[in-house]
Amino acid sequence: MNTDLNFRKKQKRIRIVKSTLVTYMMLLPCLIILVFFVVYPLLWVLRYAFFEYDGFRTAKFTGMDNFIRLFTRDADYWKSVGNTAIYAIGKLIITVPLSFMLALLFNSRLRMKSLFKAVVFMPTVISTAVMSMIFYFMFNSYNGIVNQLLMKASLIAQPIEWFGRDTAMLTAILVAIWGAVGNYMIYFLSGLQTVPEELYEVAKLDGANYFQTLLYVVLPVLGPVLQTVLMLAIITSLKGFESIMVLTGGGPAGATDVMYLYVYRTFFPMQGEATFIPQYGYGSAVAIVTALIAGAVTVVYLRASSKMDSE
């Protein structure tokens, strides 16, 4: 009797061990990816931030030197941080209201709704890098189609130099807006669709007009969704640099350099930059500070928006 129970217990334990093993086997590919492509590289960066390392000579421990250099002697980096702020704010200030307006339209009665929606969303589907190449060509100051169209419409008398020192950022922002509106529109729309139909009816019965309904009924209900979409928008505009990399490469003279592009260039010096020697140790320090800045912005935003909620 007693042995029988023991035997069963043992069998059960074997079964549990076996099933745990199978579970880990199923998780293995995922674990391998996490370890080699996320955890290891992050630890690498954390380590080499305190080293002088160029990939060829052996790394030399230098303590906080990299950080001191970053905070005291690297004006270019801080300029790129400022540019990131301009880029992000410029992009969001147009994209968010525009995509919200479009979402409102798509939430109303509309003919050929799915066709319009498919078109608006389309930029999200195609390659940012390739589209940036096409925009680079279209915004060409000397014979680009944008200048030609504007001149034909008599909006400008002389061709605009779209990639000049003062205008390159504007061009980059325009391209970013083109690529982002459809994406955010879908997020807003899915939020709008969670607002119950009855609320609209009640508001109508109370005699509220369209804007009153929007302001006092829809927006409060939409609060959490808006918060998430805005956070996503902020994060993506802080980290996005693919488009700028293709359009301007950060130029001219660093006018469109954004912080993640700066990080990228310390790790992978771009073509034609003979003076830009690889500096992985310094790059790691820059990467950490950049990630912290992006994180801090997100935290500040979350704090501010939750404060707004509680008021």
Next chain:
Amino acid sequence: MRSKKIRWHQVLLEFFKYTFLIIFCIVVIYPVLYAVLGSFKSNYEVTLGGTLWPKEWLFTNYKEALEQFDFLKYAINSIFLGFVTTVVSIFICSLAAYCFARKEFVGKTLLENVILGTMFVTVGTVTLRPIYQLMVKINMHNSLMPVVFIIIAANLGTYVFLISKFIKGVPVQLDEAARIDGAGEFRIFFQIILPLIKPVLGVVGLFSFRSAWNDYINSNIFTMTRPDLKTLTVGVVSLRNGLQAAAQWNIMLAGAALSIVPMLIVYALTNKTFITGLTDGGVKG
């Protein structure tokens, strides 16, 4: 009197609504149309700007791009990268998702938090150099495979949680019945679960394919020393830095069209999946 006034008001509103939409859609479509139509123009006509519609339809741009500029190779590489990423991503993410949805194991919460963490930390640019160094060490840096894994790692959290949410909707009784019939874990996964979660696998597959097909930064790095492995996106952008770039806009546009048009066809066929997938899972674009 009054009702007529309201109707006018509404007609005007409708008019503005459609005008706004149509103008916006034209702005969205124009660059794409410009590129695709431009890819049939001669280089002279392209640099001249002028009209949208080609005066004369030239297919030689494509011939030249495919043969002399290696775009045939690039297209094959893009197709390879796209399909491998899709298949591997579905396989790895659904296996992990099954464990999260159905199993209890030591370290579950920890692993969940690590994966969740990857969704919030922007790892992409920051980790590219260490990954490259690691791949050099194991002699995999001259291959597109690291790109496959980087793209999967970047989206792991979203995909795993999306699929696991879906698996939780499948009745557990189905697994239990199979288990009583003597089916092993892998068999249950492949024969019971996978067929039932096809819709969500479609979404994950589609998003993986898009990320891989459109990837530029990672593919660019891992093909620096192997130009024959370049994908379409890398090929198109590298024309910008090429010496003759200024003289070869027609080739650039043909290459761009080769990258854009297949994706647009995929999009046209799966439009609903794309949009519902985005809103259901909060998959970031």
